[in-house]
Amino acid sequence: MQFDPEFFTESLFSPSAPFLRGLMMTVAVSVISMTLALFVGLLVAMMARSRFFALRTVAGLYVWILRGTPLLVQLVLLYMGFSAAGIFAFETVSIAGISIAGAVQAAVVALTLNESAYVAEIVRSGLETIPKGQVEASQILGMTAISTMRWVILPQAIRTMVPPLGNTFNQLMKNTSILSVIGVQEMFLMTQSISSATFRTFEIFCVAALYYLLLTTIWTVIQWYIERHYNHKVGLPYEIPLVSSTVRVLRSGRAGLARSPREETPKEVLTP
Template sequence: MSFDSAFFWDSLLHPSAAFLEGLWQTVYISVVAQVLAVIIGLGIALMRRSKRRWVAGAAGGYIWVIRGTPLLVQLVLVYNGLAAAGLYTFADATLFGLVVPGVIQAALFTLAVNESAYMAEIIRAGIDSVGKGQLEASLAVGMTPRSAMRWIILPQALRFIVPPLGNNFNAMMKTTSILSVIGVEELFLNTQAVSSTTFHTFEIFIVAALYYLLLTTLWSFVQAWIESRLNASAGAPRPPTVIQRLFGGGRGAPPPAQAALPQGTAATPAEIR
């Protein structure tokens, strides 16, 4: 069977409506799930730092369970398992005039919960990287612990949180491909549909791979810009350029988070997944 270059270039440069719909689903599910994960992860990270043992223990148990079980298993348990057990069924819902299918709700919930366990450790490490003297000085001038965390600690911790957060979001966009097992019409599932109707499996999956590559590369530019702005505002060394991130080479300053994260703390998708 020969490679159909005409079909390949046509699919790459003029993707079908279904293919573009899958691409859009991949992007917005990734963005919404990551935002939710950061919010939940922040709460879990603050619980982990609590002086109350039962609060810190509950947060630790949450992280242990979520990080210790595969995302695919969690996804099937949430969408299929809860319904089979008669506990909860994800039904279509209307939000701000938009209909959100039940399968999308399950996907967002599972991705957000799974990612929040990793985000909690990243945020906690970022907070711990800020000198304790910052909090003590804030309390000394009359700030409450909550206001000190909001206005003094977290803004400084951002510089250490953003690099691993960006890496995790990059992984999130690729991880959405497993949502096809519960019928979410994201890029991978729609690519399978095109493959089954055209029988150009090799060509269309190369196109899908290139579009995934495009998404992650574009995000690398955004992440590099954000890190550069944060480092410049803090007077820190410039982070690696996009070329250094993608291809290596050059000495470039390592991302601050890599140096700041405690030993054993996951900082890249390969390490944490």
């Protein structure tokens, strides 16, 4: 079967309603899961920094288990395993007139738990970059632990957290493709359905790949603006890494071609 450019073009620029529903599901699940993961991850990071041994132990086990097991296993265990064992079953609920299937709920919970473990480590490492002297100075001024965290530590640490958190969100959006195993009608599952109905597997999956690329690219641009904002606040230079690095490589290449071998030799070597 040959490549059908007409089908590819139509699917890319005028996607069907099922494909658009899958796209919206992918975006919604990604945004909701990452938002919840930020709150849970921050809580776990605070527990990991607690002076109480029990809280540090719980936080350590939480991160160890969720980072050490595959997301696919966590997803299936949460949705199918718990139901089969009679522990808990996700059922369809209605919130503000919107019906949310049990599979979607399980997907959000699984992604939130998995991502929060990574977020917790990012937050913990970011907080540890702040000198302890600033915390002690805040205590001398009479600030509470919550006020110190809110006004002193987080505003400084968040700049170092943005790049890894942005990369984590990018990874989460791509991980939504495995939600099809429990029947969540996200973009990958809808692409499979269209492929089965049209027998245009290569074309429609190329379209899906381009839409995943579009989503991650949009977020990369948003992340760059966020990084630019925080770098500007502390007086650091800001530029687009990809563009700037490419320009530097091209410039260095032209400069290298323009210089002669004798010009590249250190002056100390040429001097008798």
